[in-house]
Amino acid sequence: MNTSAAPAAPRPAPAFASQPHGLFIDGREQPATDGESMATVDPMTGADLTTIAVAGRDDIDAAVRVARRAFDDPAWGAVGPEQRSRVLHQIADVIEANTDELATLDSLEMGGPLMLTHGMVNHTVEVYRHYAGWPTRIYGATAPSAPGQLKYTKRSPLGVVAAIAAWNGPLVQMAYKIAPALATGNTVVAKPSEQTSLSLLRLAGLIREHTDLPDGVLNVITAPARAPGRP
Template sequence: MSTPLTVDPAARPAPAFLTGPAKKLLIDGAWTSARSGETFETFDPATGKALTSVASAGAEDVDRAVAAARRAFEAPSWAAITPYRRSRVLLQIADVLEAHAEELAVLDSLDMGGPLWMTRWLVDHSVEVLRHYAGWPTKIYGQTAPSDPSAFHYTLRQPLGVVGAITAWNGPVLQLAWKLGPALATGNTVVAKPAEWSPLSALRIGELLLETDLPHGVVNIVTGGATTGEALTGHREVDKISFTGSLAVGKRILEVSSKDLKRVTLELGGKSPTIVFDDADLEAAAKGAVAGFAQGSGEGCVAGSRIFVQESVRERFRELLLREMKAYTLGDPFHPETRMGPLASPQHFQRVSSYLDIAREEGGTLETAGGSEGLYMPPTLIENVGADARVVGEEIFGPVAALMTFTDADDAIAQGNDTIYGLSASVWTTNLERAHRTASGLRAGTVWINAYADMSAGTVPFGGFKQSGIGREHGIEVLDAYTETKTVMVHL
């Protein structure tokens, strides 16, 4: 592999947000230090240098944030305002994020290593998401029900209360927008906890929220690690947890939240299949398949990390895969020719690297588009492994995929479903009947046909089958995740 592309340190962005003392917690519209005084550093994975220090919230800080959110919920300044005003505030939030889109994209690239072209797209998409949800407050309807003439029966949709929004490190702005949008549109208040590895854009968004008409306490932001998350998940005054992250943490959240039967939405991991039939446009399929596991350095829940190709076209498709893998240039997130940045942290790089060793131990052979350097890892294809291999069954969360074959549609569906996960899948074929049949048979929350990672700004639901999660984000279904239905029966 050629040396990763670099950028002159003097030319790398240096947002003013990173200067000054440690970043604080946003509680009830004010910035405050953790009561313990503890902080942690967040690092730039491209350089290994510390970016800034951030407050580490303890249980007492979470108490303060939840109390602020509860006061804001019970006051008439948010849930009880007209839906038109709530829509206007959401549009203000979208506008202020759009006005600072470049800064937010830069912060995410610095914090988690994503190429700037990618983080720009994620921020732009987040603005679209918030504008989508700005339309919901005026369209949350109850129903009337048939009843005896002496009675009037109807239902109301009412907000849950305080929502704990916990996001992962691999798409900070996007994931926060996906949670703030529906929570605020339905009249809830929020305590957000960004991931410890990438908290900066969430904190900057907190500053931007203070420039809008959003009442104080409606959105609070607490930063920290597992202790912070545990305190938020187990807090008795939190009515719902919306979490994006790993399966292990999702199971822990479900366990802790069950003590008081919180509402829970979990968007967890995946081991998504890419299925390529012999009649597919193989060049387009190869581009889509490599994007499926290499784009974003493979650090995505929808990563297409199991590639199944029909036996008759295996060799031709393999050649195209290897060619496309070489096109993924590694480099500094701010170099214009970079397609893949570094992995997010030394710990994560070590974890992904360990799976390459496991693949060799399991008898697999590796084809890679170069060698590793620093935290950079090139796209890597694993062959000669079966369904029982750990690298096939476990989520790696890096630019690594296994290549396997299938015989016919039934075999492709069976192998695609042979996983504990069920988040997404990608099917490549020019046969309409085959496409619909395969999509119907796959147990996955989203199936793309002749595409990969086509994400909506809120119009269709997103979520997983099996251990890829519980509930849905987006779509009409999201209303059920953030509201309660109340029945009112009136005697006339």
């Protein structure tokens, strides 16, 4: 009886996981201002996958300025709710079309089985489709008024929103922050966990290539767990 274990199948390795990556600001990847980077590690093997940029104070300030400019730009700030809905559906389509790659990136970085990360990415699609229904259904209200008066409330975007997520299920965790922020007309500076940054960086690039979301509306900074912007 042969009791030797069968050799393990080689782990999938998307090209994106073997290339160094910068911060995603204003629609493109760019290195950190001081050139600092850090390794992202496959916890199953302990081996480095690649390197990602480490954002400093100047990088974070730049990302916020870009996001504020995008918020004030009519290309995003003046679009109607139907257009925001369409963009969110486009993002869902992009994720669905690239499920295998995104699930593999999450598996490589968080150490979860592909079956689990596939399920998480599939749910990420559902989250964006859910919030795509919001923009046309968010209303203000009118209040009782004296004759000759009209009292009402109006819902307005906040501006630049910071989104921070943990390492376990990074893409779906970010979806619960990014999707409602975009649905309500805000812009986003997102910081994934330094342990699992690749899938969001990849998604940001895919959104840039395949959707109508204007540059600067979604920005991704990567950094260790220390408070962003602090030495």
